[in-house]
Amino acid sequence: xxxxxxxxxxxxxxxxxxxxxxxxxxxxxxxxxxxxxxxxxxxxxxxxxxxxxxxxxxxxxxxxxxxxxxxxxxxxxxxxxxxxxxxxxxxxxxxxxxxxxxxxxxxxxxxxxxxxxxxxxxxxxxxxxxxxxxxxxxxxxxxxxxxxxxxxxxxxxxxxxxxxxxxxxxxxxxxxxxxxxxxxxxxxxxxxxxxxxxxxxxxxxxxxxxxxxxxxxxxxxxxxxxxxxxxxxxxxxxxxxxxxxxxxxxxxxxxxxxxxxxxxxxxxxxxxxxxxxxxxxxxxxxxxxxxxxxxxxxxxxxxxxxxxxxxxxxxxxxxxxxxxxxxxxxxxxxxxxxxxxxxxxxx
Amino acid sequence: xxxxxxxxxxxxxxxxxxxxxxxxxxxxxxxxxxxxxxxxxxxxxxxxxxxxxxxxxxxxxxxxxxxxxxxxxxxxxxxxxxxxxxxxxxxxxxxxxxxxxxxxxxxxxxxxxxxxxxxxxxxxxxxxxxxxxxxxxxxxxxxxxxxxxxxxxxxxxxxxxxxxxxxxxxxxxxxxxxxxxxxxxxxxxxxxxxxxxxxxxxxxxxxxxxxxxxxxxxxxxxxxxxxxxxxxxxxxxxxxxxxxxxxxxxxxxxxxxxxxxxxxxxxxxxxxxxxxxxxxxxxxxxxxxxxxxxxxxxxxxxxxxxxxxxxxxxxxxxxxxxxxxxxxxxxxxxxxxxxxxxxxxxx
Numbered sequence: 001x002x003x004x005x006x007x008x009x010x011x012x013x014x015x016x017x018x019x020x021x022x023x024x025x026x027x028x029x030x031x032x033x034x035x036x037x038x039x040x041x042x043x044x045x046x047x048x049x050x051x052x053x054x055x056x057x058x059x060x061x062x063x064x065x066x067x068x069x070x071x072x073x074x075x076x077x078x079x080x081x082x083x084x085x086x087x088x089x090x091x092x093x094x095x096x097x098x099x100x101x102x103x104x105x106x107x108x109x110x111x112x113x114x115x116x117x118x119x120x121x122x123x124x125x126x127x128x129x130x131x132x133x134x135x136x137x138x139x140x141x142x143x144x145x146x147x148x149x150x151x152x153x154x155x156x157x158x159x160x161x162x163x164x165x166x167x168x169x170x171x172x173x174x175x176x177x178x179x180x181x182x183x184x185x186x187x188x189x190x191x192x193x194x195x196x197x198x199x200x201x202x203x204x205x206x207x208x209x210x211x212x213x214x215x216x217x218x219x220x221x222x223x224x225x226x227x228x229x230x231x232x233x234x235x236x237x238x239x240x241x242x243x244x245x246x247x248x249x250x251x252x253x254x255x256x257x258x259x260x261x262x263x264x265x266x267x268x269x270x271x272x273x274x275x276x277x278x279x280x281x282x283x284x285x286x287x288x289x290x291x292x293x294x295x296x297x298x299x300x301x302x303x304x305x306x307x308x309x310x311x312x313x314x315x316x317x318x319x320x321x322x323x324x325x326x327x328x329x330x331x332x333x334x335x336x337x338x339x340x341x342x343x344x345x346x347x
Numbered sequence: 348x349x350x351x352x353x354x355x356x357x358x359x360x361x362x363x364x365x366x367x368x369x370x371x372x373x374x375x376x377x378x379x380x381x382x383x384x385x386x387x388x389x390x391x392x393x394x395x396x397x398x399x400x401x402x403x404x405x406x407x408x409x410x411x412x413x414x415x416x417x418x419x420x421x422x423x424x425x426x427x428x429x430x431x432x433x434x435x436x437x438x439x440x441x442x443x444x445x446x447x448x449x450x451x452x453x454x455x456x457x458x459x460x461x462x463x464x465x466x467x468x469x470x471x472x473x474x475x476x477x478x479x480x481x482x483x484x485x486x487x488x489x490x491x492x493x494x495x496x497x498x499x500x501x502x503x504x505x506x507x508x509x510x511x512x513x514x515x516x517x518x519x520x521x522x523x524x525x526x527x528x529x530x531x532x533x534x535x536x537x538x539x540x541x542x543x544x545x546x547x548x549x550x551x552x553x554x555x556x557x558x559x560x561x562x563x564x565x566x567x568x569x570x571x572x573x574x575x576x577x578x579x580x581x582x583x584x585x586x587x588x589x590x591x592x593x594x595x596x597x598x599x600x601x602x603x604x605x606x607x608x609x610x611x612x613x614x615x616x617x618x619x620x621x622x623x624x625x626x627x628x629x630x631x632x633x634x635x636x637x638x639x640x641x642x643x644x645x646x647x648x649x650x651x652x653x654x655x656x657x658x659x660x661x662x663x664x665x666x667x668x669x670x671x672x673x674x675x676x677x678x679x680x681x682x683x684x685x686x687x688x689x690x691x692x693x694x
Contacts (some may be wrong), residue, residue, distance in 0.1 A: 037681050044679035045679065292674060299683070299684075300666070302684055303687055306684035307654055307655060308655070311651075311654050319647070322650075323643045333645075334391065334649075335388055337649055340653070341657045344654065
């Protein structure tokens with residue numbers, strides 16, 4: 001490929017699908033090295049093609065195994081797959097704490113799979129910002145799908161998941177308390193539920209809990225015929241599984257899929273429901289409206305970060321002086337903040 | 348009391364300990380009504396006296412019951428107590444979703460207890476900012492202790508808990524997965540652990556899990572004699588309970604207290620360990636250093652919020668235009684953010 005002069009050298013490598021270039025770009029944006037904004041400016045026009053799939057859930061639910069199976073499924077269909085693992089407990093990101101990057105053994109040799117792990121950052125919004133940038137790098141690299149794996153439903157994870165087009169929440173039987181704990185957050189972000197380890201005791205109860213959660217807010221419909229087969233293959237117990245995606249009024253009701261990721265059982269069904277959601281999100285007016293809102297939220301978050309970064313750069317000594325004054329109670333933090341905002345505007 | 352002319356009328360009422368004035372001030376800062384910054388500027392010089400105690404843990408751990416018992420304990424000692432409940436699942440804040448405020452039945456008639464619940468906000472940092480402001484209102488009102496009750500260990504909760512002087516993490520037997528899930532966050536914020544419902548099966552295992560978590564990072568010492576009695580009263584099973592607070596090197600090792608809050612058993616021990624931590628935090632150099640760092644972090648968070656609020660006020664039309672351009676892919680978000688930051692500095 002030929003690029004206009006001035007394109008960042010790392011951006012060229014990403015667009016040429018050089019794996020080392022992609023790795024370097026990821027490190028560049030994760031560490032926010034000088035020039036990463038220029039790199040991203042060059043990459044951005046080449047993004048927007050990838051389907052971004054969030055995979056979240058508590059540790060022990062089997063997110064990573066299911067992610068691995070989805071990579072396998074989508075590779076069989078010839079798609080190029082990126083994985084961004086933001087879960088410090090995930091085997092994908094085993095070394096994330098040390099800042100390094102691990103490819104899963106069985107996908108290591110596959111040039112059409114790229115896996116990048118991100119360390120958990122202390123900085124407010126730092127992790128979600130890095131994740132968004134790394135997803136864009138993989139999008140520009142040419143990924144058809146980018147899976148973003150996160151743990152739990154903290155603020156950072158919610159931020160990250162909001163940038164996904166379709167979000168899969170993985171739960172496992174016997175984690176009822178976790179569901180309870182995370183209910184509000186989970187209901188907000190779940191586009192598809194996977195009840196993993198569905199061959200275990202308690203799976204029916206977990207499905208019922210989820211059904212109840214969903215029913216509390218939405219109507220229940222029959223699932224489309226295309227996916228009934230998959231649901232059936234997992235329907236070991238006679239549980240009502242009549243929850244569906246598309247609603248008559250154009251809204252989306254979160255479907256519940258049973259699977260056993262370790263046996264690769266039911267994973268096709270999860271994939272199909274995710275596709276179904278993708279179709280809904282890209283074609284229905286409700287889906288498009290939601291997407292528009294997410295683009296707006298995302299941009300506002302990026303703007304906040306850019307503003308704070310610029311202010312911290314411009315005002316470091318003044319901030320230190322203000323902290324000293326507030327600590328010594330020579331100034332109140334409200335007046336000190338006003339003064340700093342004014343100083344930034346005059347800087 | 349007499350105040351200089353110009354003191355905000357609501358601030359006067361707070362300083363005069365008018366309960367309605369306190370309620371109004373809380374609503375004022377929670378809703379960020381016009382003039383709330385002026386109100387806070389007037390109140391701030393009267394803050395800094397309260398001991399701020401964070402109480403956190405998963406739903407079902409019994410945080411609210413234990414909080415209620417601690418209120419009882421501290422009221423018996425004649426202290427004025429404020430409670431800020433940021434847990435939407437808590438009975439303290441049952442109506443928080445609707446934005447109203449509930450006092451617990453049994454403390455309702457007590458003029459020296461003030462309970463305020465906060466709704467969970469969508470805005471990044473919004474909740475923690477409100478919590479910090481409401482804590483200051485209660486501090487200015489004359490609270491000797493302000494308990495801040497939060498649920499879980501999300502980003503917002505971590506932010507809030509970092510503003511506390513001493514943080515109690517409440518866990519209950521059988522929530523092992525939750526501990527696992529939240530390990531990193533919990534270890535960072537826990538100054539004292541309470542294993543509540545310690546008469547239940549699994550309490551020993553929970554204590555051992557916590558001991559292991561603590562031992563992984565720190566040395567284990569004998570507890571000070573003053574608290575051994577309380578620990579003993581709860582030591583139904585022969586579990587090693589030799590975890591202590593103050594370390595020889597000046598650091599703090601999180602103690603583990605067993606209690607049954609519903610029976611008011613072991614709550615004294617929790618209170619004593621919290622006091623012990625308060626002493627450590629205010630007297631040891633490690634404690635003071637940590638406090639200084641927290642004041643700094645807190646101020647930087649407030650500055651970020653002030654900056655973003657000012658920018659959103661100044662740039663609303665430009666931001667809307669930028670969102671439209673980015674959505675239509677006419678601009679990349681990086682360039683758009685740079686332009687907005689520049690526009691703010693020139694505004």
